[in-house]
Amino acid sequence: MLEYVTLYNLLGMHQKAYDTIMNHRFRAWEGAEGRISGQYKIALTEMAKEEIVKKNFKAAKELLEKALLYPVDLGEGRLEGIKDNNIYYYLGVVEAELGEAERSEECFKNAELGVDEPAGAMCYYDQPADMILYKGLANRKLGNTNAACVCFNKLMDYGEKHLYDKMKNDYFAVSLPDFLIFEDDMNQKNRAHCHYLMGLANVGMGNKEEAAVQFKKALQYDFNHQNCRIYLKMVKEAVC
Template sequence: MELHQLYKKEGRPYKERLALLDRYPNLVTLRDDLFLERITLFNLLGEYERAKTLLASRQFKPWEGGEGKVSRQYTICQLELAKKSILQNEPQQALSLLEAIDYYPHNLGEGKLITMEQNDIHYYKGLVYRLLGREEEAKVYFYKATEGADEPQQALFYNDPQPDKIFYQGLAWHELGDPGRAEQRFQCLIDHGKLFIDKPFKIDYFAVSLPDMDIWEENLDDKNKIHCLYVMGLGYLGNGDRALAMDYFAQVRQLDPNHQGSQAIMHSFLGETSLKN
């Protein structure tokens, strides 16, 4: 685990890290955290079906520092497969994949928090229902996608609101024919990033376990910079400045090649397919 974390911090290629884990299959099978690292690598490589199969094959148990991690990889592979189905004009298949995120399977070892924001899931459900010609249901989900916190914050813990949810609020307002409210959401992301990117960041307290069991201490100022670059990229993308958005996301991925949020956005909205480090 320690060597894999070192490779991860050094930004080693996904396939190199996967090869390391594959050299020790018995050890990886014994440990939930290593097994999940392998699943995460398949998601990063765009092999979502394989990630989905591996997730379904194991009974995970809760561990300190692992809260929200298994369910996150489950959500990522389900959502990305749903997007693929939408592009292939298979809305019913996409809907089934999205509905499977409503309740986590028991084998993930954790349930869904009642406070979990699902703006992205609701947004894509809205698109699917529109493709199916069920406009009233589409509007219901687009309105659901506009709900929740409308001010971004640094998401250090698994139960913190994620900044990309505000991006999907803006997209949903566009689908509902309200570009003014959409622009407000996108602009608040830009303003937040500009305001906090150079400010020192520290954790005053925590009420749940820290999100990573890292051997090496994290530089919180670097994490804050990545967060601010990411939210500004989302804001500029929403406002139609694709070139500037791409520049911010590229900076995010240079600082953190394992940033799954920027990878998904670049692939889905900017047509960037060469994301494998």
């Protein structure tokens, strides 16, 4: 079921993904460790972004607020360390458009929480790299230009520094998100991750064309990199 939902989201069928999730009661072995809750939030956030493009800000707000709640049928709660910076960032944007300045600032302050140090692509409990992008974007909205630049620069630095690292499987790790580790080329995954981080950095810096180049390079190494597809679409539509 998790794979069906992921495919729906990859195809841009976010309403279908959401409906499929809500019509199934998930067990821990079907998509825990943040995977099904991640797809749940992707579906709702992407629908909200579509409403923002259409300037339906109230509808976007409802979807984003729903994304912060974890229905019982997901079979899991919020993982430790998850800050949902992206959701709070878009809530800040929406509240500003609705004339709620104080609420908007509060949302941006929630969006700039968390660490600004990127990690590798291996452990499910690490802060997702794109949360650092939104931490930077939120800081920019709050007028903290230097803090925003730090976030973007750290994404870029990590990608450039680790692009050609030689990776090894940790066969005794307890936090790997996939069961297919023995079939994966970890060097390929690392290069995809590094190009992805450089793409995120360029999004934050306003270099949309270069961001698209980096996301496309990442997809050459990992065709099913879901976030690359999300952000590649985002830079084309300028939804940030």
